[in-house]
Amino acid sequence: MTSPRVRFAPSPTGYLHVGGARTALFNWLFARHTGGTFVLRIEDTDKERSTDEHTRVILDGLAWLGVTWDEGPFFQGAFADRHRADVERMLAAGAAYRDYHTAEELEAERKKVTRGGGVFRFQRKRMALPADEHARREAAGRPYVVRFAMPDGEIRWHDAVHGEIVWQGHDLDDFIVLRSDGSAIYNMAVVSDDIAMGITHVIRGDDHISNTPKQIALYRALGQPVPVFAHVPMILGTDGKKLSKRHGATAVGDYQDMGILPDAMRNFLALLGWSPGANEEILSLDEMVARFTLEHVQKKPAVFDTVKLEWMNGQYLSAMPAEALLPAVERQLERIQVSPDGRDLRPIVDTVKVRSRTVLQLADQIAVRLDAARIARDDKAEALVRKMADRFGANLAAAADHLSRVTDWTAASAEEALRRLADETGQKVGDVMQPIRVALTGSTVSEPVPALLEVVGREESLARMRRAAGG
Numbered sequence: 001m002t003s004p005r006v007r008f009a010p011s012p013t014g015y016l017h018v019g020g021a022r023t024a025l026f027n028w029l030f031a032r033h034t035g036g037t038f039v040l041r042i043e044d045t046d047k048e049r050s051t052d053e054h055t056r057v058i059l060d061g062l063a064w065l066g067v068t069w070d071e072g073p074f075f076q077g078a079f080a081d082r083h084r085a086d087v088e089r090m091l092a093a094g095a096a097y098r099d100y101h102t103a104e105e106l107e108a109e110r111k112k113v114t115r116g117g118g119v120f121r122f123q124r125k126r127m128a129l130p131a132d133e134h135a136r137r138e139a140a141g142r143p144y145v146v147r148f149a150m151p152d153g154e155i156r157w158h159d160a161v162h163g164e165i166v167w168q169g170h171d172l173d174d175f176i177v178l179r180s181d182g183s184a185i186y187n188m189a190v191v192s193d194d195i196a197m198g199i200t201h202v203i204r205g206d207d208h209i210s211n212t213p214k215q216i217a218l219y220r221a222l223g224q225p226v227p228v229f230a231h232v233p234m235i236l237g238t239d240g241k242k243l244s245k246r247h248g249a250t251a252v253g254d255y256q257d258m259g260i261l262p263d264a265m266r267n268f269l270a271l272l273g274w275s276p277g278a279n280e281e282i283l284s285l286d287e288m289v290a291r292f293t294l295e296h297v298q299k300k301p302a303v304f305d306t307v308k309l310e311w312m313n314g315q316y317l318s319a320m321p322a323e324a325l326l327p328a329v330e331r332q333l334e335r336i337q338v339s340p341d342g343r344d345l346r347p348i349v350d351t352v353k354v355r356s357r358t359v360l361q362l363a364d365q366i367a368v369r370l371d372a373a374r375i376a377r378d379d380k381a382e383a384l385v386r387k388m389a390d391r392f393g394a395n396l397a398a399a400a401d402h403l404s405r406v407t408d409w410t411a412a413s414a415e416e417a418l419r420r421l422a423d424e425t426g427q428k429v430g431d432v433m434q435p436i437r438v439a440l441t442g443s444t445v446s447e448p449v450p451a452l453l454e455v456v457g458r459e460e461s462l463a464r465m466r467r468a469a470g471g
Contacts, residue, residue: 004036005200008062008069009076009190012042013049015251016061018304019205019235019243022269026232027203028067029270029292039197040072045189047077061252064262065269066285071197076189079196083184086192086222087146087177095221096177098144100129100137121173124149146178148188148218155213160230160294162206167213175214187211191218199227203294206231230294233273234301243304255309259332259359261320264313272302282315310357317356322349325359332363338371348455351447368441369456372464375442384434384444396435396469398425400462409458411450418449436461439468 008024010016031038042058044050059073090096099122109127110120124147129137137144152170159165177188184192190211194202209231219226235243243250255265267283275298276283276291283291317325322345329349333340348366356362368374377385385392402417418436422429433449440461446452453461 002198002200004031004034005039005198006031006036006203007039007041007194007197007199008067009041009043009193010058011046012044012051012054012058013046014054015253016058017250018252018255018269019250020058021061021065021067021252021265022235022272022302023204023232024062024067025065025266025269026274026292026297029288030201030203030294031070032289033292036200037070038068039074039199040069041074041076041193041197042072043076043186043189045076045080045183045186057253061256064256065252065266066262067266074193074197076193079189079193080183082196083189083192084178084182086195087184087188090148090177090218090221091146093221094149096146096148097124098138099127099147099174099176100134100142100144101127121171122147122175123170124174127174143180145176145180147174148177148214148221150174150214150217155216157212157216157226157229159209159212160201160203160228161233161297162209162231162299165209165212169213169217172213177218187214188218191215191222194227195219195222195224201228201230201294203230203232206233230297232297233299235272235304236301238303238305240303257335257360259328259361259363260309260313261316261328261359264309264316267316268309268312272304273298281312314357317359317362318354320353322346322353325349325353325362328359329363329366332359333367336363336367338363338367338374340370343370351451351455355445355447365441365446369452372460372467375440375464377438377442378444380444381438381442384438388431388435391431392435392438393469395427395432396439396465399432399436400465400469403453403458403465404462406458409454411448411454414453415448415450435468436465439465 006027008027010020010024028038030036040062042055044055062069087096091098106122113120150169150172155167155169157165175187176185178184212229212231216226237243237246252265256262263285266285267288270283270288270292271281274292275296276287277296326345326349329345330340345366348369349362352365352369353362356365388395398421399418402421403414406413406417418432419429422432425432434444436449437444437446437452440446440452440456447455456464
């Protein structure tokens, strides 16, 4: 049996959106699970809207996700001669024909049909030109398109996700396969390319279901076996509507900039419309490959929940060693123009990563610990200052005095000094430590205060506390 061959075929007319990335991932997982081949094909036939920049962003996005291709990238525009040759074969076999109708003639016929409440479909038996008129236009060199002669019969296929699907050929247009400029239309180019590349399984979004009967008819007209089709569910926003910019970021690159880790994004995308067969949510790449099957792809639309994505990303952040996070952290620090000045960031990463959902949040927390100018008191911090009133400054001054006597600046030594201060003044330990947290970070939430003091450093910690005590 031939091993499966699948493809991802994005159009470089825009960025790599999450829907396309999920489709690419499903194809990739299927190929890896079955020992098949993953082909990348760039469908760049829309010359007006296709750009090299979009192609680069698509390739970069796939690489970031770890979706590597076995063959390609191929560029569809390079196959124009083969597309035309396949159309010529259908013309010779009588499966396609030249259409010399003008745009004005087609519009007039469309209005005639729709005025009576009908639906206009271009079908040869109704739109056929008289033989002499057809010959006259051909002899005059009039522009023409080539249309596929859609058979009237039933077009049935077993979709690997949706099961049996049936369309009637007579409900479909005799659709264009070759434009007047000699370029192939989408459905023709896709079928020609998939045949030439030996694609056995077409895994794509279920918004393509309406294209499938046309493509099956083309396979049959060209005398080629029909691949397995699997139409995966659409991705919706949390409001149940098609995912769009109103739901926030939709391009994969945006999530990278927001500090989402590629492993988390891949895990999250895999679960948009696919179930591993259990209630597990955190899956390693090897687990996804081992368990991915088309039988477990769901029919119902998937919901892109940014809150859940950030939660999942937080799980990955917490589990990753600081060393592995450093490149992403340093990239984000550079973006927000904060320099580590040669400091080893690993201890800081380890202390703050458990309270971060994204690398950007992680970098923001690190930035506060590196640069006092980044401190901005949040609402809860301001409320604490008001509640403690004079005690806020007094406790900070006393804490700074006690800590200034600590020569061995470690979390353990700092904790011992602060607990001693609480005992001496008869205060709760929290009333001693919480003002320090606010002074050092501007927030009432952080790692334990002794660890925070160790990370910020002796001189900087004391300076921040004394400034905050004075105002």
